[in-house]
Amino acid sequence: MATTDTLRRKVVFGETDLSDLDDVDLPAESMPLQMGPSHPAMHGTVRITLEVEGEKIKTSDIQIGYLHRCFEKEAEAATWTQIFPYTDRLNYVSPMLNNVGYAMAVEKLLDITGKIPERAQYIRVIVGEVSRITDHLTCIAASAMELGAFTVFFYLIKTREWLWELLEEVSGARLTHSYVRIGGVVADLPMGWSEKLLDVLGKVRTALSDADQMLTRNKIFRDRMDGVGVISKSDAAGWGLTGPVARSTGLAYDVRKDHPYLVYDRFDFDVPVGSTGDNFDRYACRLEEIYQSMRILEQALSGIPQGRIIIDDPRLALPAKRETYNTIEAMIAHFKLIMDGLHVPAGEVYSFTEGGNGELGFYLVSRGEGRPWKCRVRPPCFANLAVLTKVLPGLFIADVVPTFGMINMIGGECDR
Amino acid sequence: MATIVLDKLLERFTAAEVIETGSQHGDEWARVAPEAWLSIAEFLRDDPQLQMTMFIDLTCVDRIPDQPRFDVVLHLYSIEHKHRVRLLAGLPEADPVIDSLVSLWPGANWFEREAFDLYGVRFEGHPDLRRILLYPEFQGYPLRKDYPKEKRQPLLRRLPGSV
Amino acid sequence: MPLSFYSSKLADAVNWARKYSLFQYPFVTACCGMEFMALWAPKYDVARFGAEFPRFSPRQSDLLIVVGTVTEKQGPVLRRIYDQMCEPKWVIAFGVCASTGGFYQNYSTMPGADQVIPVDVYVPGCPPRPEQALDALILLQERIQRGEGHSQVVLKQEKGFDVPLATIRPTAKAGG
Numbered sequence: 001m002a003t004t005d006t007l008r009r010k011v012v013f014g015e016t017d018l019s020d021l022d023d024v025d026l027p028a029e030s031m032p033l034q035m036g037p038s039h040p041a042m043h044g045t046v047r048i049t050l051e052v053e054g055e056k057i058k059t060s061d062i063q064i065g066y067l068h069r070c071f072e073k074e075a076e077a078a079t080w081t082q083i084f085p086y087t088d089r090l091n092y093v094s095p096m097l098n099n100v101g102y103a104m105a106v107e108k109l110l111d112i113t114g115k116i117p118e119r120a121q122y123i124r125v126i127v128g129e130v131s132r133i134t135d136h137l138t139c140i141a142a143s144a145m146e147l148g149a150f151t152v153f154f155y156l157i158k159t160r161e162w163l164w165e166l167l168e169e170v171s172g173a174r175l176t177h178s179y180v181r182i183g184g185v186v187a188d189l190p191m192g193w194s195e196k197l198l199d200v201l202g203k204v205r206t207a208l209s210d211a212d213q214m215l216t217r218n219k220i221f222r223d224r225m226d227g228v229g230v231i232s233k234s235d236a237a238g239w240g241l242t243g244p245v246a247r248s249t250g251l252a253y254d255v256r257k258d259h260p261y262l263v264y265d266r267f268d269f270d271v272p273v274g275s276t277g278d279n280f281d282r283y284a285c286r287l288e289e290i291y292q293s294m295r296i297l298e299q300a301l302s303g304i305p306q307g308r309i310i311i312d313d314p315r316l317a318l319p320a321k322r323e324t325y326n327t328i329e330a331m332i333a334h335f336k337l338i339m340d341g342l343h344v345p346a347g348e349v350y351s352f353t354e355g356g357n358g359e360l361g362f363y364l365v366s367r368g369e370g371r372p373w374k375c376r377v378r379p380p381c382f383a384n385l386a387v388l389t390k391v392l393p394g395l396f397i398a399d400v401v402p403t404f405g406m407i408n409m410i411g412g413e414c415d416r
Numbered sequence: 417m418a419t420i421v422l423d424k425l426l427e428r429f430t431a432a433e434v435i436e437t438g439s440q441h442g443d444e445w446a447r448v449a450p451e452a453w454l455s456i457a458e459f460l461r462d463d464p465q466l467q468m469t470m471f472i473d474l475t476c477v478d479r480i481p482d483q484p485r486f487d488v489v490l491h492l493y494s495i496e497h498k499h500r501v502r503l504l505a506g507l508p509e510a511d512p513v514i515d516s517l518v519s520l521w522p523g524a525n526w527f528e529r530e531a532f533d534l535y536g537v538r539f540e541g542h543p544d545l546r547r548i549l550l551y552p553e554f555q556g557y558p559l560r561k562d563y564p565k566e567k568r569q570p571l572l573r574r575l576p577g578s579v
Numbered sequence: 580m581p582l583s584f585y586s587s588k589l590a591d592a593v594n595w596a597r598k599y600s601l602f603q604y605p606f607v608t609a610c611c612g613m614e615f616m617a618l619w620a621p622k623y624d625v626a627r628f629g630a631e632f633p634r635f636s637p638r639q640s641d642l643l644i645v646v647g648t649v650t651e652k653q654g655p656v657l658r659r660i661y662d663q664m665c666e667p668k669w670v671i672a673f674g675v676c677a678s679t680g681g682f683y684q685n686y687s688t689m690p691g692a693d694q695v696i697p698v699d700v701y702v703p704g705c706p707p708r709p710e711q712a713l714d715a716l717i718l719l720q721e722r723i724q725r726g727e728g729h730s731q732v733v734l735k736q737e738k739g740f741d742v743p744l745a746t747i748r749p750t751a752k753a754g755g
Contacts, residue, residue: 037656038606040635045608045653065549066653067608070685072534073558073565085682092610108441138613157620164617175613175706237495240471240523253470253495349441350473350491350502363489365477378473378491386526412609415549550687551652558686565685572654574694 030058035400037066043142045411046385048404052397060392062385067411075375079341080106080182083375088176090377091413094135094356096127096167098413099180104261105351105362106182109344112311119307120184121262126300127179129293130167130197133204134160135356135408136244136286136293143283143405144215147224152211159207162200169193182342183317184310194301201294208290216284225280229391229403232277239390240383243358244289245407248274248281255354267299282406316342341370350378357381357408379413421466421501422446428459445502450488453505454515460492460501461520468492468501471521474528476535478561485509486537490517507537516542534559590726597641597667598720599629604640604664606657609647611674614706623709628716637663642719645692648676648683654695661696669723671715672698675705 035048045066051058071090075083087102088095103124107113141156164174169190171177179186215221231241233250246253254271256264272288274281310317314333323330346368352361358380365374384407392400422437422444433452438445448456460468472491479487484506493500507514516539517524528539529548536557539545547554554569605615618625625631634640637660649657661670672692675681678701680690692698699722702715 037653038660040633043607043612063548065547065551066650066656067648068549068650068652068687069609069648069683070558070565070687073685074683077565089610092613111441138616142616154621157616158622161617161620161622174617174708175610235522237469238471238521238523240473240521240527251495258498347440348443348445348502350443350500352472359472361473361491363473363475363491374477376473376475382526382530383471383523386523389525390522563686567686568651568689569686570654570689570694571651572658572695575697 028053033397037063040146043405043409043411046404046409046414048392048400050392050397050400055396055398057393057395057397057400060389062388062392064382064385064411065415067415069412069416071377071416072375075372077371079370080344080372081337081341083372084178084180085176087377088178089412090379090416091135091356091360091381091410092175093138093410094128094131095175095177096124096131096179097135097353097355098360099178100124100128100262101351101353101355101360102362103180103182104353105349105364106344108351109347109349109364109366110182110316112183112313112316115311115313117184117308117311118263118305119188120309120311122300122304123185123189123309124180125262125264125267126189126197126297126304127167127170127177127185129296129300130163132356133290133293134163136290137163139405139408140211140283140286143402144211144221146401146405147221149215149218149221152214155207155210159204162203166193166197166200169196181310181317183313184308186310188309194304197297198301201297204290204294208287212287216287222280224399224402225283225406226278227276228279228399229395229406230276230278231387231391235387235390239387241358241387243355243380243384244282244285245384245387246358247272248285249277250275253359255352255359259352261353263300264296266303267296269293269295269299279402279406286408343368343370344372352378355380355413357384357410357413377413377416379416381407381409381414385409385414419444420497421460421468421499424463424466425456425460428463429456443502444500445504447504447506450505450507450514453488453503454517454520456503457490457492457517457520460503465497466494466499467496468494468499470495471517471523471527472500474517474524474531476531476537476559478535478559479506480561483508486512486535488514488531488537512537513540514538515540518542533557536560591724594724594726598723601630601642601669601716601720602632602634602640603630603642603644604635604637604660605633605644605646606660607646608649608653609674609676611647611676611706614709614712615644615646615673618709618712623713625713625716628713628720630716637661638665640664641668642671643668643696644671644673645677645696645698646673648674648681649689649692649695650687651689652687654689657692658695669700669719670696670698671700671702671719673702673712673715674707675703677701678703681705 030051030053033050033052037045037047047063049061071086087098090098137156137160141153145153168174171179231249236246236249236251252273257271269292272285274285319330319333324334344366346366348365350363352359361378363376367373425434425446433449436447460466470493472493474490477487486507488505490503528542531537532545533547533549672678677692680688700715700719702711704711
């Protein structure tokens with residue numbers, strides 16, 4: 001009777017006629033493989049434990065939490081304004097969007113959403129969209145680098161540098177801005193900033209068209225991205241997917257269009273929606289979203305009004321420095337705001353904005369003090385990453401890299 | 417904001433199940449009994465006028481010193497009708513257990529693991545309830561109000577001479 | 580010429596070669612990683628200093644750059660990677676989270692990478708500007724040139740003990 005030993009003996013001794021052994025199964029066992037927490041492609045420190053059979057993945061276990069920095073616990077110990085630096089470090093590639101999202105949540109709890117000065121709202125939209133552009137640029141650059149397209153990485157990171165320089169002029173920091181405050185923003189746009197931004201946007205377009213030419217019709221890139229990591233539209237809602245990942249599956253949900261906030265309803269822009277939900281669609285959605293963000297920026301810069309940049313209420317916003325140093329009322333107001341934090345009436349609120357990865361929600365519970373009772377972030381990439389537990393089995397090991405890259409999991413946001 | 421969600425909930429379920437509803441700062445919320453958690457969530461997802469198919473968020477709030485101590489909070493959204501709701505269910509301190517929603521929304525899997533990890537609330541029917549953000553050797557539930565913020569549980573022996 | 584003249588010249592030459600051919604292992608965890616990417620970028624080019632190409636394997640690198648916050652969960656991983664590197668090896672703690680824990684003082688953040696591995700150069704900043712990181716690299720290169728010893732050697736000489744391999748507590752099975 002033919003057995004595996006017979007097969008082995010025949011193969012070893014170079015027998016060419018193996019047809020009588022067609023029904024013999026070679027023993028096989030799957031191999032555990034770790035794409036460990038320190039891995040060039042696991043940007044954001046995630047550990048994916050795979051069980052592979054040859055190159056095909058049988059099961060996968062995605063282990064996160066390697067960057068759990070206790071945002072909620074720290075927020076419970078900080079005043080409402082002191083939380084802004086912590087929000088910067090959530091989605092650290094688009095920090096302004098987190099700042100804006102948190103500020104809007106507290107303003108919703110204070111019921112002052114309608115009283116934010118218009119110039120402040122325009123500024124929030126402008127810096128938010130610049131941050132969204134840097135988010136998508138970083139995602140595309142890092143993913144392209146992992147697939148071997150180093151030149152695209154250099155072009156897009158160079159572009160990101162120009163945008164960071166502009167944000168540094170506005171807020172003082174290249175990456176972790178803490179620029180937004182409850183009631184407005186902390187400082188006005190410098191003189192000549194709008195012209196510089198328009199100039200840089202022109203350079204961004206050039207860099208994007210270079211990257212587009214190098215990637216979009218590149219056979220190697222397409223082969224690795226087309227049809228890989230497909231997420232179906234019916235999965236999107238059940239898994240809570242939002243953002244470019246959900247829009248690439250065909251689910252047309254964008255918070256800026258469906259529930260407009262700030263002044264987004266005044267701008268004319270499109271939301272790119274994909275059809276197949278594979279990696280290439282996610283890449284194309286992000287690329288197109290950069291162009292749409294630039295459209296919003298051009299409209300916002302031409303329409304921005306003059307005015308205050310923060311709400312005129314001494315219980316909420318710090319008074320101007322000139323008054324703080326010269327009048328006793330302003331000094332006391334300043335002191336109370338810094339030491340106790342601004343007093344937010346008791347209540348709960350869930351506020352949501354469109355972050356770089358999708359619906360960024362803040363669920364705040366206040367007990368009427370200067371510190372929150374609970375400050376929960378609903379992280380978009382937490383849900384986006386969870387769907388990979390369904391997508392990864394069946395892929396090859398090499399497919400994990402572009403799939404994970406295009407989900408754009410940011411460790412600070414996922415693990416908080 | 418549309419109050420159709422709360423109206424339909426009140427009409428379909430008894431007062432013992434939907435304990436209280438309200439609308440605050442533009443958000444609709446409903447406090448429900450933990451025993452009716454799964455059936456209410458299923459109704460919200462399947463009813464054709466509500467169709468809350470999108471799972472947004474599941475978390476937990478520690479309401480100490482109020483009783484019941486833990487509140488499991490669920491946020492749902494309907495893409496077709498564009499309305500939202502928040503469901504709250506109070507759980508006692510002694511043994512906080514509630515039904516898992518993984519059978520309705522697969523995305524609830526990781527959110528429930530996180531609530532278990534940080535608050536200690538157990539979810540009945542969850543396929544794989546283990547810690548997600550912290551390591552398995554961690555003792556305790558850190559987001560509870562009685563866990564001190566700076567109590568570290570080092571996984572690795574420190575180098576001599578370090579703080 | 581005494582023998583020590585030649586051997587010290589040889590040591591200088593070896594140190595010169597070491598400092599200008601650092602193979603970095605970027606242990607990137609958090610936001611500082613973005614500034615680290617900016618270091619590679621054309622504007623703040625780190626290739627000019629010879630430390631260009633990252634080797635994503637600890638066996639092939641000699642400079643471990645801990646970029647970003649180290650959590651308790653990440654501690655054994657960091658220690659294991661440090662142990663897998665061959666002598667001579669140096670460590671830069673990039674960013675204030677890797678130096679002292681930053682403004683995170685909580686149950687999950689390790690207050691600095693030097694809790695579990697010896698660090699040569701600390702770069703403060705949240706995140707540090709790329710110029711600060713380049714300054715740190717130059718400081719490290721000067722240190723290498725002077726032959727002040729890499730972390731393991733320093734610990735043995737100055738503090739007089741051998742840094743033992745990582746001891747991890749036995750893993751409890753599942754649950755929490």
